[in-house]
Amino acid sequence: xxVTLDGKELFGEQSIFDVGSIARDxxxxxxxxxxxxxSVDLGKRSRNxxxxxxxxxxxxxxxxxxxEEISTFLDGTEHSLxxxxxxxxxxxxxxxxxxxxxxxxxxxxTAEYKIVYTQLMV
Numbered sequence: 486x487x488v489t490l491d492g493k494e495l496f497g498e499q500s501i502f503d504v505g506s507i508a509r510d511x512x513x514x515x516x517x518x519x520x521x522x523x524s525v526d527l528g529k530r531s532r533n534x535x536x537x538x539x540x541x542x543x544x545x546x547x548x549x550x551x552x553e554e555i556s557t558f559l560d561g562t563e564h565s566l567x568x569x570x571x572x573x574x575x576x577x578x579x580x581x582x583x584x585x586x587x588x589x590x591x592x593x594x595t596a597e598y599k600i601v602y603t604q605l606m607v
């Protein structure tokens with residue numbers, strides 16, 4: 486599955502996505518003289534998107550460069566995430582990026598990763 490973040494292919498071919506449902510928010514208030522509550526729907530809010538996979542590189546230095554490039558998206562601003570299988574997600578903020586210890590693998594080095602995004606609903 487091809488994955489891009491702001492148009493850049495950073496992750497390779499093996500990414501798995503778990504797209505959460507969109508949450509709604511409301512305010513509930515009691516009113517004197519009224520039996521029950523008044524509920525005001527505030528509409529759609531946000532949802533979490535989790536991405537996991539394996540980063541592959543030919544050397545430890547190349548892997549570190551890829552990790553550093555992905556880490557630059559932990560900037561608190563909104564980005565665009567696109568996948569072949571799950572669609573496009575606008576207004577996405579990267580909340581965390583965790584990388585497991587690198588392992589030698591075949592002709593290079595690999596490291597498992599997990600990213601948690603929040604898609605902000607505007």
